[in-house]
Amino acid sequence: MSTVELERPRASNYKLRVIDCDIHPAMTSWTEVHPYLERQWIEHLTVYGSHLRHAFSEALSHPRMSPDAARIDAYPEEGGPPGSSLELMKKQHLDPNGIEVGMLIPLRWNPGSQRNLDLGVALTRAMNTWQVERWVKQEPRLRASVLIAQEDTVASVAEIDARGGDPNFTQILILPKTDEPLGRRRYWPIYEAAVRNNLPITIHVGGTNGHPSTGGGWTSYYMEEHHSVAQTMQAVVASLVFEGVLERFPELRVVIMEGGLGWVPSLNARMDKHWARLRSEVPHVKKPPSEYVREQVWFSTQPMEEPATSAELIDLFDRIGWDRLLFSTDYPHWDFDDPRYAFRANLTKAQREQLLYENARKFYRLD
Amino acid sequence: MARHVVATVDQIPLDQRLLVQVNGREIGIFNVGGEYFAVGNRCPHEGASLCKGRIVGLVEATGPGDYQYSRRGELLRCPWHGWEFDLRTGRSWCEPDRTKVRSYDLKVEPGGALIEGELRAETFQVTIDKQYVVLEV
Numbered sequence: 001m002s003t004v005e006l007e008r009p010r011a012s013n014y015k016l017r018v019i020d021c022d023i024h025p026a027m028t029s030w031t032e033v034h035p036y037l038e039r040q041w042i043e044h045l046t047v048y049g050s051h052l053r054h055a056f057s058e059a060l061s062h063p064r065m066s067p068d069a070a071r072i073d074a075y076p077e078e079g080g081p082p083g084s085s086l087e088l089m090k091k092q093h094l095d096p097n098g099i100e101v102g103m104l105i106p107l108r109w110n111p112g113s114q115r116n117l118d119l120g121v122a123l124t125r126a127m128n129t130w131q132v133e134r135w136v137k138q139e140p141r142l143r144a145s146v147l148i149a150q151e152d153t154v155a156s157v158a159e160i161d162a163r164g165g166d167p168n169f170t171q172i173l174i175l176p177k178t179d180e181p182l183g184r185r186r187y188w189p190i191y192e193a194a195v196r197n198n199l200p201i202t203i204h205v206g207g208t209n210g211h212p213s214t215g216g217g218w219t220s221y222y223m224e225e226h227h228s229v230a231q232t233m234q235a236v237v238a239s240l241v242f243e244g245v246l247e248r249f250p251e252l253r254v255v256i257m258e259g260g261l262g263w264v265p266s267l268n269a270r271m272d273k274h275w276a277r278l279r280s281e282v283p284h285v286k287k288p289p290s291e292y293v294r295e296q297v298w299f300s301t302q303p304m305e306e307p308a309t310s311a312e313l314i315d316l317f318d319r320i321g322w323d324r325l326l327f328s329t330d331y332p333h334w335d336f337d338d339p340r341y342a343f344r345a346n347l348t349k350a351q352r353e354q355l356l357y358e359n360a361r362k363f364y365r366l367d
Numbered sequence: 368m369a370r371h372v373v374a375t376v377d378q379i380p381l382d383q384r385l386l387v388q389v390n391g392r393e394i395g396i397f398n399v400g401g402e403y404f405a406v407g408n409r410c411p412h413e414g415a416s417l418c419k420g421r422i423v424g425l426v427e428a429t430g431p432g433d434y435q436y437s438r439r440g441e442l443l444r445c446p447w448h449g450w451e452f453d454l455r456t457g458r459s460w461c462e463p464d465r466t467k468v469r470s471y472d473l474k475v476e477p478g479g480a481l482i483e484g485e486l487r488a489e490t491f492q493v494t495i496d497k498q499y500v501v502l503e504v
Contacts, residue, residue, distance in 0.1 A: 065449055072446040073419045336447050341413040 016098030017353065018339045019360035021300050022204070022257055022328035023093075023102045023142070025135055026068075026083035032134065036126035041119060050123075051115045053210030061213055062222045066334040074332035082332035086138055093331045094141055097339050100357070101366060102142050103170055104131050105204050105257070112150050112175050113208045120149035124159060128169075136168045143364075145173040145202060153186060157193045164197030170364045171200050171255070176236045177207030183236075183243025195251045200298075200363070203236055204257040205229045233259030234267050237297060241271060244284040246292040253363070255298045255326060262305040265319040268293055294321060298363060300328040301355070302337040310345040317345075326363060327356045368503055373490050376475060376498040379403070382440050386418055387490070389504050394471060396500060397422070397454050399440045404454040405502055406443065407469040411459075415447040417468060423451065425460070472503040 027033065034042050054061055066072055068081050074092065076085035083089070094102060106127055114120030124147040131144035146163045148156035163169045172194050180186065182203070194201050212218045214228040215235075233256050240246050240254065271289035279285070285292075299320060307313050317325060329337050339356055347355070361367070371389050379385045379398040386395050386408060393408035395418025410417040424439040442451045442460065451460040457470030478495040493499060 071415075072421065073416060334447060334449065336413075338413045338415075 016339055016356070017100055018098045018327060018356045019364070019366070020093075020097075020099045020102045020329045020331070020339075021202075021255070021326045021360055022105050022302060023089070023331050024083050024333060025089075025104050025106055025131070026081045027108060027130075028080035028084045033123075033126045033130050036129040036133075037122060041122040041126075044116075044119060050109055050119065052110055052113050052208040053115060054208045061208065062219070062225045064222060064334070069333050071332050071334055071336050086135065089331070090139070093329070094139070097329070099141060101360070101364075103202075103364075104135055104142055104144050105173060105202070106131060106145070106147065107204075107206055110175065110206065110208060111147055113177070114149065117149060117152045117155075121152055121155040121159075123147075124149050128159065128163060132166075132168045143170040144168050145171050146199065147173050148190065150174050150187060150190060151179055153189050157189050160190065160193040160197055160199070164193075164199060169199065170366075171202040174201055174203050175207030176203050176205065176232050176259075177209040177211065179209055181235060181239035181243070183239030183241070183245050185243070188245065188248070191245055191249045191252050195249050198365075200253040200255055202255040202257050203233070203259075205232070205259060229258065230260045230263045234263055237267060237293060238271060238289075240297075241289045241292050242282050242285060244282070246296050247284055247286055250296070252296060253298065254296055255300060255363075257300045257328065258302060258330060259299070260303060260305060261299050261301070261316060261320060261325075264293070264299060265316070294324070298324050298326050298359075300326045301342060302328045302330045303335045304337065304342060306344050313343065313345040314347075322351065322354060323359055323362075325355055326360050371490065371502045371504060372481060372493060372499050373502045374500045375491065376403075376500060379500065382422070384418060384422070387502070389502060392504065393418070394502065394504070395443075396473065396502070397443070399454060403473045403475060403500055405471040405473045406452065406454060406457050407471075409468070410445045410447070410450065411466050411468055412445065412448060412450055415445050417443065417445055417452065420444045420446040422454075425451075474501045474503075475499065476501050 070082035074082035076088045093099060109123050111120045111123035111127065114123065127147050128144065135142045136144050146160055146169050148159050150156050160172055176182065213225045215231055219225040237256065246252065268290035275285065275289050327339065343355065373387045373389065373396065374385055379396055381398055381401065384395050384397045386393060394405050395408055397404045408416050408418045421444045422440050423442050423444050425437050425442055427435050441454050443454055444451050450466065452468050453460065457468045459466040475498055478493050478497045478499060481493045481499055482495060
């Protein structure tokens with residue numbers, strides 16, 4: 001008979017030391033990026049707005065659990081959306097939760113999914129500079145992500161090369177809902193640039209490519225759609241394996257961010273089984289698929305599955321590999337994970353430190 | 368167990384809440400349609416300040432599209448992950464036996480009774496002509 005844990009461990013006595021791989025900064029107002037945008041694009045946004053591949057400009061394809069998808073205690077007193085106040089972020093998150101380093105993942109405007117490619121490129125450039133000026137220079141614990149307009153490969157490569165030598169940036173951000181699956185050869189120059197600049201690719205839930213939100217079509221409910229991030233991420237991982245990206249770029253390091261974990265062992269087992277039978281269709285895939293995943297793909301913890309028993313979660317981590325897990329909070333979003341309570345498992349101090357800190361320190365080469 | 372006078376009734380208007388500290392514990396006191404309930408401020412799931420969450424009713428359905436909304440104002444929803452807690456019992460709606468917030472006994476008593484009894488008013492000077500919310504911790 002299995003044991004049900006009624007209480008999770010109380011906050012531990014030792015000081016938390018955390019690297020948070022997923023923090024969402026927001027703008028108080030759109031005009032915050034104006035200093036970094038060419039006049040043409042400021043006027044374009046004023047006159048036309050931005051244009052994504054779905055109806056209802058600026059809307060999400062489903063309503064969220066909370067307005068701004070945010071914790072309702074994360075609204076700054078001085079106004080502005082959650083994530084827009086550095087002071088509140090420090091007071092509410094960085095300081096009390098022991099965040100030594102936090103990776104910024106800006107989502108506003110979804111520049112990679114803009115239909116107007118030139119607008120998307122201009123926005124990524126502006127938002128990259130904005131991250132450094134508005135956040136990283138003001139708060140040494142924060143690091144920026146290189147946003148790219150991935151449908152314009154040439155411009156994406158130029159932006160990666162432009163930011164590659166800047167230590168303020170730790171990763172390249174791509175949203176998984178791209179025009180075509182991410183393994184397609186049109187995106188390969190991006191991976192080549194990532195390797196050349198020694199930056200990992202982080203694939204964070206999101207994007208609006210116009211395709212239905214699930215493989216089964218558009219959903220009726222947010223809860224129904226919310227699970228689809230796992231399907232989407234499975235499709236991305238399979239695409240990177242079978243289209244040959246991970247074979248062609250053995251130094252490419254990929255993070256699957258905010259896509260869950262529970263599916264990883266099952267995807268690996270299915271891919272390996274099929275590869276044993278169908279290998280000749282993809283002769284460029286030279287190893288069992290799970291080996292590529294094990295060597296080149298990392299997974300962030302939030303929103304983590306919360307099985308009823310500690311043993312189930314530990315088994316899951318065993319199968320994925322403890323060194324492949326990166327802790328993330330998703331601050332200030334509604335499904336935020338508190339580093340003290342996120343792991344519903346009896347972890348040793350060493351395991352906890354590995355998950356909360358050490359893995360990310362090694363992965364992002366922060367020494 | 369000690370009894371603590373924490374507020375006068377007019378300090379917690381209808382459908383409003385008051386966060387108090389008693390013996391180092393943060394406790395939220397809720398006025399639900401004139402009834403008063405008290406629960407701890409720590410969500411048992413991941414520790415959010417529970418009492419800052421939205422106060423909602425109970426949504427149920429006999430089938431898709433057939434919604435009933437009842438118990439207006441009697442459920443408290445965590446400001447992070449949205450767990451719903453029953454203010455009357457402290458139990459969460461989805462895992463009532465496993466996930467619950469500490470709830471406390473509350474009484475509303477007239478000032479006269481408090482003075483005649485042997486209670487010490489820790490937070491307020493008790494006057495006779497008012498109604499007081501008394502928390503048992």
